[in-house]
Amino acid sequence: MxxxxxxxxxxxxxxxxxxxxxxxxxxxxxxxxxxxxxxxxxxxxxxxxxxxxxxxxxxxxxxxxxxxxxxxxxxxxxxxxxxxxxxxxxxxxxxxxxxxxxxxxxxxxxxxxxxxxxxxxxxxxxxxxxxxxxxxxxxxxxxxxxxxxxxxxxxxxxxxxxxxxxxxxxxxxxxxxxxxxxxxxxxxxxxxxxxxxxxxxxxxxFALNQREELWEDRFRTIYALFDAVEITKTNANPNRVEIARRRIEDMTSIAGAQAACARSFLRLIDADPQKAWDYYVAAEEFITDNRKKRAPKLG
Incomplete structure (x- = not known):
């Protein structure tokens, strides 16, 4: 919110x-x-x-x-x-x-x-x-x-x-x-x-921690945000860096799909990159596990 x-x-x-x-x-x-x-x-x-x-x-x-x-x-x-x-x-x-x-x-x-x-x-x-x-x-x-x-x-x-x-x-x-x-x-x-x-x-x-659609939406947000920040830090191509910066600005703007989550995660990347990475890994594992649980059971 x-x-x-x-x-x-x-x-x-x-x-x-x-x-x-x-x-x-x-x-x-x-x-x-x-x-x-x-x-x-x-x-x-x-x-x-x-x-x-x-x-x-x-x-x-x-x-x-x-x-x-x-x-x-x-x-x-x-x-x-x-x-x-x-x-x-x-x-x-x-x-x-x-x-x-x-x-x-x-x-x-x-x-x-x-x-x-x-x-x-x-x-x-x-x-x-x-x-x-x-x-x-x-x-x-x-x-x-x-x-x-x-x-x-x-x-x-x-x-x-x-x-x-x-x-x-x-x-x-x-x-x-x-x-x-x-x-x-x-x-x-x-x-x-x-x-x-x-x-x-x-x-x-509002069940902000129970709703699957919100988990997925936040994961897409932090995934894209982490990737964009890495590009700004490691990529030698100034055009790619500029595009990544614009993506970060968009994700953390009012129009960003999960702006509050994005802003919080961006602050964490700046303050504690290792902890941000740990959260990212944990989020990926959580989302992957839940997708498997929700997959249709065939046969």
Whole structure:
């Protein structure tokens, strides 16, 4: 997970106004009706109408797991507009089927953030594995649920959410909370505290260390990154070196498929090349073993 700094509320509003001029006015009307009723009810406008704006701001990657989801032609079918704070009743997390060993409170249930249903600061584009299968109507917090009509900034202060919102600059930088050891996502803070717990719960919540598609994606990233760095160090052809440098810049940019993993691995290559090599070897063995396990059994 990385921060998409260009996805500020001001930028999003400007893009929405340019592409869907009536959307925000219609959203205000709809929100007034929802607030008056004290509960969410579906109606115009559709947040799907502005999905492509968030897709572009996120370089067509899931906001939470960074998995590439295609461009606007195919991506609309594989990405959802995610309501960071659920618009309907909030369910307790972990639920009965998922019980990580937490010794601290994660917020319980709530009536839902219906007044944020059409708030652009509450949206992101997410893959179905993160949104439909995992995010759903969960929203774990360390504090107490905020009151109706509170803004996102006000809610953050009282709720102390565990999940990280990667768009704009209203929340912490995800990379200050989550780092990587090879393919493995880890909390960036060792000492137990809110920052450590945010990293740990975000990793657990989105199953960032359990999903095969993410293992494969990260492995392709560190494989290509290690190769490109070696070229910059050992190749005598300046043209090849320049191409390798551009590859490194691309992989660690916002558009990189697994930019957070790539940036972490690049820092490790610089700080401890041997450890980076050991992680690379371990990652290759892990991926190879898992591919064998998943291979179809014939005969």
């Amino acid at each position: 990385i921060r998409y700094a260009d996805a500020t509320v001001a930028n999003v509003c400007a893009l929405v106004d340019a592409e869907k001029p009536a959307w925000r006015t219609d959203a205000q009307t709809r929100t007034a009706a929802i607030v008056a009723a004290g509960a969410f009810s579906k109606g115009a406008p559709s947040w799907s109408d502005i999905k492509a704006i968030f897709m572009r701001l996120q370089s067509n990657k899931c906001a939470f797991c960074e998995f590439p989801l295609g461009g606007e032609f195919a991506g609309k079918a594989t990405q959802d507009v995610e309501h960071f704070r659920p618009k309907n009743e909030v369910k307790a997390w972990p639920n009965k089927a998922k019980k990580p060993p937490y010794t601290f409170n994660t917020g319980g249930t709530g009536s839902g953030y219906y007044w944020l249903a059409y708030d652009l600061s509450n949206y992101a584009a997410a893959c179905k594995a993160c949104n439909t299968a995992r995010k759903s109507n969960y929203f774990p917090i360390a504090g107490v649920r905020g009151a109706a009509a509170n803004t996102a900034v006000e809610l953050n202060a009282v709720e102390q959410p565990y999940l990280v919102f990667p768009l704009g600059e209203a929340d912490e930088d995800p990379e200050s909370l989550i780092t990587f050891a090879g393919l493995v996502a880890l909390p960036a803070h060792d000492a137990d505290g809110h920052a450590h717990r945010r990293g740990r719960i975000t990793i657990d919540f």
